Amino acid sequence: MSDALSNQLLVVTVLAYLAAMIAYAAEFAFGNRGAVARAATRSRERELVGAGGPVLPDTPVVIESAPSGGRAALFGRFAVALTVVGYAAHLGTIVTRGLAANRVPWGNMYEFVLAVCFVGATAWLVLLARRPMVRPLGMFVTLALIVMLFVDAVRLYTAAGPLMPALNSYWLKIHVTAAVTASGVLLVGFVAAALTLIRMGYDDGKRWFPCSLGNRLPAAATLERLTFRVHAFAFPIWTFAIICGAIWAREAWTQYWSWDPKETWSFISWVIYAGYLHARATPSVKKTVATWIAVLGWATMMINLFAINLVVTGMHSYAGVK
Amino acid sequence: MSTVEAPPADRVDSGAPLPRGHGLGPWLVALARRAWRQLTSMRTALVLLFLLAVAAIPGSLLPQRNTKIEDVNQYLRTHGELGRTLDRFYLFDVFSSPWFSAIYLLLFVSLVGCLVPRLRDHVRALLRQPPDGPSRLDRMPAYVGGTGGDPEQFAALLRKRRFRVAVRGTTVSAEKGYLKESGNLLFHFALLAMLIGVAISSWYGWHGSRNIVAGRDGEICNTVPQYDDYGLGARVGPGDLPPFCVRLDRFEATYAPNGQPTAFRAHVHYSQGSSGTESPAEVQVNHPLRISGAGVYLLGHGYAPVIRYTDRFGKSQTSVQPFLNNDENLTGTGAAAFPDANIDPATGKQDPNDQIGFQGVYLPTMSSTDMTRGASLHPEERNPRLLLVAYKGNLGMDAGIPRSVYTLDESRIASGRLAKVAESKALRPGESLTLPDGSKVEFVGTRAFVTVTVRHDPGEMIVLGAAVFLLAGLLLSLWGKRRRIWLRVNGDRVDVGGLPRTDYPGFAAEFDEIVQAARKEGILR
Numbered sequence: 001m002s003d004a005l006s007n008q009l010l011v012v013t014v015l016a017y018l019a020a021m022i023a024y025a026a027e028f029a030f031g032n033r034g035a036v037a038r039a040a041t042r043s044r045e046r047e048l049v050g051a052g053g054p055v056l057p058d059t060p061v062v063i064e065s066a067p068s069g070g071r072a073a074l075f076g077r078f079a080v081a082l083t084v085v086g087y088a089a090h091l092g093t094i095v096t097r098g099l100a101a102n103r104v105p106w107g108n109m110y111e112f113v114l115a116v117c118f119v120g121a122t123a124w125l126v127l128l129a130r131r132p133m134v135r136p137l138g139m140f141v142t143l144a145l146i147v148m149l150f151v152d153a154v155r156l157y158t159a160a161g162p163l164m165p166a167l168n169s170y171w172l173k174i175h176v177t178a179a180v181t182a183s184g185v186l187l188v189g190f191v192a193a194a195l196t197l198i199r200m201g202y203d204d205g206k207r208w209f210p211c212s213l214g215n216r217l218p219a220a221a222t223l224e225r226l227t228f229r230v231h232a233f234a235f236p237i238w239t240f241a242i243i244c245g246a247i248w249a250r251e252a253w254t255q256y257w258s259w260d261p262k263e264t265w266s267f268i269s270w271v272i273y274a275g276y277l278h279a280r281a282t283p284s285v286k287k288t289v290a291t292w293i294a295v296l297g298w299a300t301m302m303i304n305l306f307a308i309n310l311v312v313t314g315m316h317s318y319a320g321v322k
Numbered sequence: 323m324s325t326v327e328a329p330p331a332d333r334v335d336s337g338a339p340l341p342r343g344h345g346l347g348p349w350l351v352a353l354a355r356r357a358w359r360q361l362t363s364m365r366t367a368l369v370l371l372f373l374l375a376v377a378a379i380p381g382s383l384l385p386q387r388n389t390k391i392e393d394v395n396q397y398l399r400t401h402g403e404l405g406r407t408l409d410r411f412y413l414f415d416v417f418s419s420p421w422f423s424a425i426y427l428l429l430f431v432s433l434v435g436c437l438v439p440r441l442r443d444h445v446r447a448l449l450r451q452p453p454d455g456p457s458r459l460d461r462m463p464a465y466v467g468g469t470g471g472d473p474e475q476f477a478a479l480l481r482k483r484r485f486r487v488a489v490r491g492t493t494v495s496a497e498k499g500y501l502k503e504s505g506n507l508l509f510h511f512a513l514l515a516m517l518i519g520v521a522i523s524s525w526y527g528w529h530g531s532r533n534i535v536a537g538r539d540g541e542i543c544n545t546v547p548q549y550d551d552y553g554l555g556a557r558v559g560p561g562d563l564p565p566f567c568v569r570l571d572r573f574e575a576t577y578a579p580n581g582q583p584t585a586f587r588a589h590v591h592y593s594q595g596s597s598g599t600e601s602p603a604e605v606q607v608n609h610p611l612r613i614s615g616a617g618v619y620l621l622g623h624g625y626a627p628v629i630r631y632t633d634r635f636g637k638s639q640t641s642v643q644p645f646l647n648n649d650e651n652l653t654g655t656g657a658a659a660f661p662d663a664n665i666d667p668a669t670g671k672q673d674p675n676d677q678i679g680f681q682g683v684y685l686p687t688m689s690s691t692d693m694t695r696g697a698s699l700h701p702e703e704r705n706p707r708l709l710l711v712a713y714k715g716n717l718g719m720d721a722g723i724p725r726s727v728y729t730l731d732e733s734r735i736a737s738g739r740l741a742k743v744a745e746s747k748a749l750r751p752g753e754s755l756t757l758p759d760g761s762k763v764e765f766v767g768t769r770a771f772v773t774v775t776v777r778h779d780p781g782e783m784i785v786l787g788a789a790v791f792l793l794a795g796l797l798l799s800l801w802g803k804r805r806r807i808w809l810r811v812n813g814d815r816v817d818v819g820g821l822p823r824t825d826y827p828g829f830a831a832e833f834d835e836i837v838q839a840a841r842k843e844g845i846l847r
C-alpha cells in the first residue's frame with residue numbers, strides 16, 4: 001500500500017476544516033452578540049433562582065447551555081458537522097499512513113505534526129460535546145489546525161518509510177504518544193489562552209483587532225477557567241512524556257538526560273507551564289499575566305517543534321526532513 | 323489551585339519596615355529574615371523559574387562540551403575572540419556553569435523554605451478536626467436553608483462520602499480533598515529527591531566510549547586508558563572502574579531497500595572480574611548489555627579496512643583501524659600508519675624519514691557509473707572500494723604526544739615533512755598499489771567495528787523513583803478538589819453551607835447532591 005491515499009485524505013481533511021472554519025466564522029459573524037451575553041446571564045439566573053437548590057453567588061459562571069437557535073446556530077451546527085467530516089478524514093490520513101509505512105504513524109516530524117493536530121481536533125470535539133457553549137471558539141481552533149497542517153504538508157512532508165533502529169522501541173509508542181497527546185491538548189489550551197486575552201482586552205476597553213472580536217466571545221472568567229482546565233489536563237501528560245523520554249534516552253543514548261536541544265526545550269516548556277500554574281495560583285499575579293505565560297509556553301512548544309527540528313541538530317534528529 | 327484562600331506561601335510582606343536605631347545586630351537579623359521571606363515567596367519562585375528557562379536557552383543554541391566537544395573546538399577555532407568570550411562566561415558548559423547552578427540552587431532553597439512551613443501546616447490540618455464554620459453560613463458560596471436536621475445523621479451521611487467530619491454540639495463541620503495538598507507536597511519533595519539523584523549521578527557516575535573492531539585482537543577492557551573518551555564523576559577514581567572486557571565477534575545490520583537501516587546487532591563475548599570465563603551476548607540499539615552495574619550501549623558502527631603494507635625489504639605489516647563515518651551511507655575516512663616500516667634487516671636501523679602512512683576514503687558501495695563520486699551509495703558493502711594516498715617521511719609518532727589514530731598529522735603534511743608519494747585508484751578487496759620505491763600496499767578487506775559507550779549511573783534509580791512520585795503528586799494536586807461543608811441547627815432552623823477551597827466547577831452539583839440525599843433521609847426538610 002502506498003501513501004498516496006493518505007496524502008489525498010490529508011487534502012480532504014484540510015479542505016473540510018477550511019469549510020468548517022468558514023461556517024464557524026459565519027456563525028460568529030451572524031450570531032447576534034447578545035447570544036453569548038444572554039446565555040451568560042441566563043445561566044447565572046438559572047443558578048440564582050434554582051428551585052430551592054444551592055446558591056453560588058461568588059463563583060464565576062461556567063456556561064453550560066448551548067448557544068441560542070436561529071440562522072447563526074444553523075451555521076454553527078453545520079460547522080460542527082464539517083469538523084467531524086474533517087476529523088474522520090484526518091483519522092483516515094493517519095491510519096492509511098500507518099498502513100503504508102507498516103508501523104505506528106508517528107516516526108518522523110511530518111507524522112508527528114499530523115498526530116498533534118489530530119489530538120487537538122479530538123480535544124476540541126470532546127470540549128464541544130461537554131460544553132456546547134464554546135462553539136464560537138471553533139473558528140480559531142480550526143484556523144490553528146489548518147495552519148499547522150498546511151505547514152506540515154508543504155514544508156515537512158516525507159514519504160512513508162521504515163523506522164530507524166534508534167526509534168525502533170516500544171518507548172516510541174509510549175513517549176511519542178504522550179508527547180503528541182500533550183502537544184495536541186496544549187494547542188487547544190493555547191487557543192483558549194489567546195481568546196482569553198482577546199476577551200480580557202475587550203473588557204479593558206480595547207477595540208482594535210483582535211480585541212474587537214472579544215464581544216462575541218464567552219465571558220473572560222469562563223475562558224480563563226477553561227484555559228486553566230485544559231492546561232491542568234495537559235501538564236501531567238507533558239510531564240509523563242518527558243519522563244518516558246528520559247527512560248528511553250537511558251536505553252538508547254546511555255543517559256537519561258543529556259541536555260540535547262530537544263530535551264532542553266522540552267524542559268523550558270515544562271518550566272514555563274509550571275510557571276503558569278504557579279502564577280495562576282498566586283493571587284497577587286494578575287490573571288492576564290498568568291494567561292500570557294500560557295501563551296509563552298505554547299511559543300516554546302512551537303520553537304521546539306519547528307526551530308529545533310529544522311535548524312539545530314541534536315540527537316533527536318529524526319525529523320526526516322531534508 | 324487555591325483561588326479562595328491565598329496559599330500560605332504567599333504571605334510575603336516585603337514592605338514591613340526594618341527596625342531602626344537598635345544597632346547593627348538586630349538590623350542584620352531583620353534584614354536576613356526579610357531576605358529569607360522574599361526568597362521563599364511564590365513570586366520569587368516564579369522569577370527563578372523564568373530565569374531557569376531563559377538560562378537554558380543558550381545551552382540549546384551553542385554546542386556544549388558535555389555532548390559535542392568536537393563542535394565546541396571547531397567553534398572556538400573559527401570564531402576567535404567571540405568564542406573565547408563566550409567560553410569565559412561558560413556558554414559552552416551552560417548546564418554546569420556557576421550561574422545556571424546558582425539559579426537552580428536558589429530555586430531549591432526557595433522550595434525548601436516554602437515546603438517546610440507548608441508541610442507543618444498540612445500535618446496540623448491532618449491531625450486537627452475540620453474547623454468550625456463561619457457564623458453566617460448563608461454567606462458561603464453554596465448554601466441552602468430549611469428545617470429539621472439531626473447533626474449526627476448528617477455527619478454519618480458525610481462520613482459515608484469519605485469526608486472528615488467533626489460534630490460540635492449542633493454544628494457539623496466536614497472537609498474532603500486533603501490529598502490535593504498532600505499530592506502537591508509530594509510533588510515538590512519529589513523534585514528535591516530528583517535533584518539529589520542527579521547529584522549522585524554526577525558524583526559517582528562514570529562513562530567511557532570506544533570503537534571496538536571485530537575480532538579477538540579488538541577486545542577492550544574497562545580501564546581508563548582503553549577509552550577514546552571518558553568522564554569520571556567527582557568522587558570516582560580510575561581504580562574504581564569494575565574489571566570486565568568486551569569483544570565484538572560479529573556485527574549485523576539490516577537495511578530497507580532505500581538504504582535506511584532497520585536493525586543493528588552486535589554479537590559480543592564478555593568476561594567479568596578476573597575469572598576470565600566468557601559469556602556470549604547480543605547488544606542492540608535500545609537494548610544495552612548490563613555488566614557489573616554498568617551498561618554497554620551500541621551507538622554506532624562502520625568499517626575498519628584491513629591494509630597490508632609490504633616495505634621495500636619485503637617485510638609485511640597490517641593495520642586495522644576504524645574509518646570514521648562521514649555520512650549515513652558509511653563513507654569512511656581514516657588512516658593507516660606504519661612507523662616501523664623500512665627497517666633495514668641488515669643493520670636493524672630505520673631512516674626516520676622512511677616511515678609510511680596512508681590517508682584513505684572507504685566506500686562500501688561505490689557508484690559503478692559515476693566513478694568521480696566520492697561518497698558511498700549504500701551502507702552495505704555492495705561495491706566496496708578503498709582510495710588511498712601514500713605519504714612518506716617522519717610520521718611524528720615517537721614524540722610521545724597522544725595522537726589520533728584516525729588521521730595522519732596534517733601539519734606535517736602541510737609543512738612537507740610528510741610527502742605525498744602515490745595515490746591509488748579505487749582498490750577492490752585483494753587489489754594493491756605499488757609505490758615508487760617498489761613497496762606495496764594491499765587492501766585486504768574490511769572488518770566491522772562498533773562504537774560503544776559504557777556507563778555507570780548510580781543516581782538513575784533515585785531519579786526514576788522521584789519521577790514516579792512527582793507524577794503521582796502532580797495528578798493528585800492538579801485534579802484533587804478540597805471542599806468544606808457545614809450544617810448548623812439553630813432551634814427549628816437548619817443551615818447548610820459549602821465552600822470549594824479550590825477551583826472546582828462541579829462543586830455546586832456535588833453540594834446539590836448531598837442536599838438531596840439529606841432531604842431523602844429526612845435530615846433536611
Ligand code: HEM
Binds near residue numbers: 362363429432
Ligand atoms: C523547582 C521548582 C518548582 C517547580 C518545577 C514547581 C512546580 C509546580 C507545579 C507544576 C505546580 C502545579 C501543580 C500543583 O498545583 O500542584 C506547583 C504548585 C505549587 N507550587 Fe511549585 N514548583 C516549584 C517551586 C516552588 C516553590 C519554590 C514554591 C514556594 C514558594 C512553590 C509553591 C507552590 C504552591 C504553593 C503550589 C500550589 C498552588 C496551588 O495549587 O494553590 N513551588 N508547583
